[in-house]
Amino acid sequence: MYCFFISATVFAQNNNLIPLDKNWKFQYGGTDFAETKDFKDQAWLTVNLPHTWNAKDVFDDDLTYARGIAWYRKNINISKEQLNQKASLYFDGVYQIADVYVNGAFVGKHKGGYTAFTFDITEFLEEGKNTIAVKVDNTQNSFIPPLSIGYAGYGGIYRPVKLMFANELNFDGFYASSGIKIKTPHVNKQSAKISIDASIKNSANQSKNITLSHQIYNDKNELIKSLTKDFMLHNNETITISLNSDIENPNLWSPETPNLYQVKSTLKVDGKEVASIANPLGFKWFSFSAENGFSLNGAKYILKGTNRHQDMEGKGDALSNQDHLRDMQMIKDMGANFVRLAHYPQSPRVLALADSLGLLIWEEIPVVNYMNISPEFLANAENMAKEMIYQGFNHPSIIIWGSMNEVLLWGKNAERVQDHVNEKPYITNVQKYAFTLDSLVRVTDPSRYSAIAMHQSKEYDEFNLSQIAQINAYNIYAGWYGGKVNELKGYLDQRHKQYPNQILFLSEYGAGSDARLNTSQPQRLDFSSQYTRYYHEEYLRQFKQLPYLSGTAVWNQFDFSQPNIGGTIINTNQKGLATFNRTPKDVYYLYQANWAIKPMIHIASCEWTQRSGNDKDKQEVTIYSNLKTVSIKLNGKKQGTKSFNDIKKAVYELPLKYGKNFIEATGYKGEKLIKDTLTVYLRPKALDKQNFKSLAINIGANTQYLDSKNEIWVEDQVYKKGSFGHIGGTPITMNLKKVIRGTNDVPLFYSSLEGLQGYKIDVPDGNYELTLGFVEQAVTSEMERIFSVKANNKEVISNLDLNKQIGEFTSYQKTFNVVVKNNEGINLIFSATKGKTILSALAVKKVITNPDK
DSSP, X not given: OOOOOOOSGGGOTTSEEEEOOSOEEEEESOOTTTTSTTOOOTTSEEEOSSOOTTTTGGGSSSSOOOOSEEEEEEEEEEOHHHHTSEEEEEESOOBSEEEEEETTEEEEEEEOSSSOEEXXXXXXXXXXXXXXXXXXXXXXXXTSSOSSOSSOOOOBOOSOEEEEEEOSEEEOOGGGSOSEEEEEEEEOSSEEEEEEEEEEEEOSSSOEEEEEEEEEEOTTSOEEEEEEEEEEEOTTEEEEEEEEEEEESOOBBOSSSBOOEEEEEEEEETTEEEEEEEEEEOBOOEEEETTTEXXXXXXXXXXXXXXXXXXXXXTBTOOOHHHHHHHHHHHHHTTOOEEEETTSOOOHHHHHHHHHHTOEEEEEOOOBSOOOOSHHHHHHHHHHHHHHHHHHTTOTTEEEEEEEESTTSBOTTSSBOSOOTTOHHHHHHHHHHHHHHHHXXXXXXXXXXXXXXXXXXXXXXXXXXXXXXXXXXXXXXXXXXXXXXXXXXXXXXXXXXXXXXXXXXXEEOOOOOOTTEEOSSOOTTSOOHHHHHHHHHHHHHHHTTOTTOOEEEESOSBOEEOTTOOSSSTTEEOOOSBOTTOOBOHHHHHHHHHHOOSOOEEETTTTOSEEEEOTTSOEEEEEEEXXXXXXXXXXXXXXXXXXXXXXSEEEEEEOOOSEEEEEEEEEEETTEEEEXXXXXXXXXXXXXXXXXXXXXXXXXXXXXEEOTTSOEEEEOOBOOTTSEEEEEEEEEEOOTTOOOBSOSOHHHHHEEEEEEEEEEEOOOSEEEEEXXXXXXXXXXXXXXXXEEEEETTEEEEEEEOHHHHTOTTBEEEEEEEEEEOTTOOEEEXXXXXXXXXXXXXXXXXXXXXXXXX
């Protein structure tokens, strides 16, 4: 059972808190007078919060999604008693501009989509019916971070909304915080010092005699300390009261022992309690070192981390509290102890879960890829940083505040650039803004470390951006976008040698995968499960040789939205250790085997349970486990016992038979049996001339593709007599920035064969239906592509110009019949009039004629 604390003024325990999540009226599009009390909204949709209008349209093959204005309206009833209290609306998060109205009156505007905000609405309320209207705008705004983002800007009121009634005397929730700042300036195993700052506001027209008290409860919910102060607060005055105390023998907070204390703060007037609020408290001390990495509670501690985006399939970023719990529990169960909340502040529930589950946190503001050099942009970024820090200040899980990510990836003109040699005025201001934001972070919260995340560019050194933050974090993708996986260590070693006093952190690394694509010959950028596992295996090996590295964070825990990005799942970043719907990939269990304590064993073929091959060839099957040994049975027959290597991996070569194969992996932790099972189906890959029915080929690819109809499209090959394959041609893949349109079978068109002269399939005589798939990958005005195709000397495609006739990056299929006789098989001849020929997919199916007709 977990205890959740939410740091915000609206959650005062004896104040009247009303959730406002049900029965909102919603309409997308700008509407005149929608803020007025008597506006007719009966025809609008009725929605519940959290809500976004972009849960689906981000992922279609259109190049845009709905970014604009929408309206939310809700009626509430206010009693006479409630009118005599202070009333506030509290929003956990609205993306990204919110204009709030009550009964037609403008209450306030909030800019920024990832932090909470609150408005005092006391003066706008009436007895009886009241109307709340919120105009939400998710249009890209050049003055509000983020400007360029590799994730969707989901519009909506996508986090909870609450209405709070409070006394005129209350804690002052600056920047929508709790109004309480808890500091632990000294902690060790024997004792701790605690300092509690309470900001208190008297909105009454008269002075008040006040008693402030803080009651400290330990992790067993036992009262261990009470701090009290009496004072007078004049009318319309706000003050901060600091109270200090010593705590003996504190139970320390760590990911392994997340001992969570609680501070209950109350205000009394003439002995009557008028306000109270609870905040989490954890006792820990930590430090980062350029030479030795990270230390927690006096001992070196390896930060084993991941990144998390807050969206998921079918919901966008409108996640429920249960969704957040599932996500954080999956991360914890994997054995991680650290999460970077990238690239923006996330739900208060996430921080509460990190506190209670035991996950250290890096939280950052969404200054991503580049900046707008304007005072308004900087002011909005500064405000976001203050909201983030004040709202999260009391969470013991937080150890790092981030101020920006890969800010030199783009140039001043909102385009990705290789360098900024011609942008000196822009870079000068970027330096200034980076220093300003980092300084703000350090001054606002000196107890945590500041960080800047950078990509692999020498310009961060040339422009001194790598000299600003306390932690230099790097996003390194050696072996994915370019280079080789084993280059990671060399890069970091060189950096540590060149800058021995810099604290280094690996803030991102990863490789994309698609569970539908599998291969026995993995290659970079093939999106196969096998390459992704190889990539992560090699990174884990290198981590063990980097003692100075302060921490690592996988990119990403879950697949997430990335509009206008290609790959094999369009508009989706596929680097997650779990899919967009939270199904763990095989690579998730690699990390669990290496990081988790709970005994586990996993057959790493859950993404390749349907495969094509030869029953005379053995099939490689990998096992991940944190046990010492594993024993395998295949269809009830023992296949031997093996030990696990340095990355908790064992590999078997198994003689799978055609059809159903049952694999059982077992091991022991002491006397306890740990087991995993998997059923794998093997289909013949070789052409069966006597019983041939169909063949589907993933042209130009080294991977097998399993489509939604359970059809396996086998990997391509050079022609072999008696089989199938291409004659000539060079395999190519689609640019990752390009979205393939017009098909649900995107993986088939991600890879192609260019410049082929022919394709042969040695099928027996008969009638066949042949389907060819094409996509134009890259044609410029200087280079055209026009080609024709013959099937057994009959022209079936004439002068095909994909760019002009179909459109670039758009799939096209052509189906025709072929008659095979005299054992000639199917012989396709490709000839180009201009440019090079191209082919992406090929399927052949035997046409069965009814002899009775």
